Amino acid sequence: MFRVRHVIFASLLLCAPLFAEDEGETWDYQLTHAHQLKVALPIYGGVAVGASLAGDTNRLGGIFGFGFDFWYGRRTWSLEIGLLSVAKGYGLAGTTANLDYVQIPLIWRWTWRNKFSLGAGGYAAPVTVAANTKAGSVATDSSDFSGDYGLVFSVRYAGRILPKVRFGMEARYNLGLSNVSRTSTQQLRTWLLLATLEFGLW
Numbered sequence: 001m002f003r004v005r006h007v008i009f010a011s012l013l014l015c016a017p018l019f020a021e022d023e024g025e026t027w028d029y030q031l032t033h034a035h036q037l038k039v040a041l042p043i044y045g046g047v048a049v050g051a052s053l054a055g056d057t058n059r060l061g062g063i064f065g066f067g068f069d070f071w072y073g074r075r076t077w078s079l080e081i082g083l084l085s086v087a088k089g090y091g092l093a094g095t096t097a098n099l100d101y102v103q104i105p106l107i108w109r110w111t112w113r114n115k116f117s118l119g120a121g122g123y124a125a126p127v128t129v130a131a132n133t134k135a136g137s138v139a140t141d142s143s144d145f146s147g148d149y150g151l152v153f154s155v156r157y158a159g160r161i162l163p164k165v166r167f168g169m170e171a172r173y174n175l176g177l178s179n180v181s182r183t184s185t186q187q188l189r190t191w192l193l194l195a196t197l198e199f200g201l202w
Contacts, residue, residue: 010069026155038200040069040166042080046194050088052176052186057091059098063192069109070124080107080119088190099180105152105172112145119154123174143181150176164200 069083158168
């Protein structure tokens with residue numbers, strides 16, 4: 001029991017910095033200019049792992065984009081809007097659908113201890129930049145796809161690396177509610193795994 005207590009105590013000491021507030025983050029969390037509107041610019045990059053509700057195979061794609069995060073005073077609640085280029089799609093019965101979208105997410109985010117945050121909101125991807133289907137080794141252009149709309153859920157962990165600069169890792173889940181195929185019923189389900197670099201603007 002003596003050893004178990006010491007192991008638990010040592011683990012808590014090691015984990016404490018992960019959950020402690022960073023007193024140096026006067027830019028976005030502490031009382032400096034607390035009663036002012038503040039804005040950050042996050043840059044996103046990562047991968048998308050997508051499938052459809054009726055599909056049987058995942059499709060891997062890339063993500064790149066930026067956004068704006070707004071809050072007032074202490075950063076507990078914030079509103080984030082982004083503009084992402086997302087390559088996603090699905091596989092079904094040996095055919096792969098590759099879909100490239102311009103996606104606009106709107107996320108209401110709650111931040112705890114200056115580092116960990118949860119978010120929920122919606123997204124719209126009205127513009128299909130490119131779409132094609134591939135069966136075996138034959139690829140053909142296809143106009144049988146439409147916009148993607150749905151809900152988004154997010155979990156992020158970020159920390160300050162420089163004054164007014166934060167680095168983080170984020171996982172998002174896009175729950176598609178629209179039918180993206182004009183020839184069948186295909187609602188997309190996509191995991192977004194992101195690295196974020198956030199710059200404080202004011």
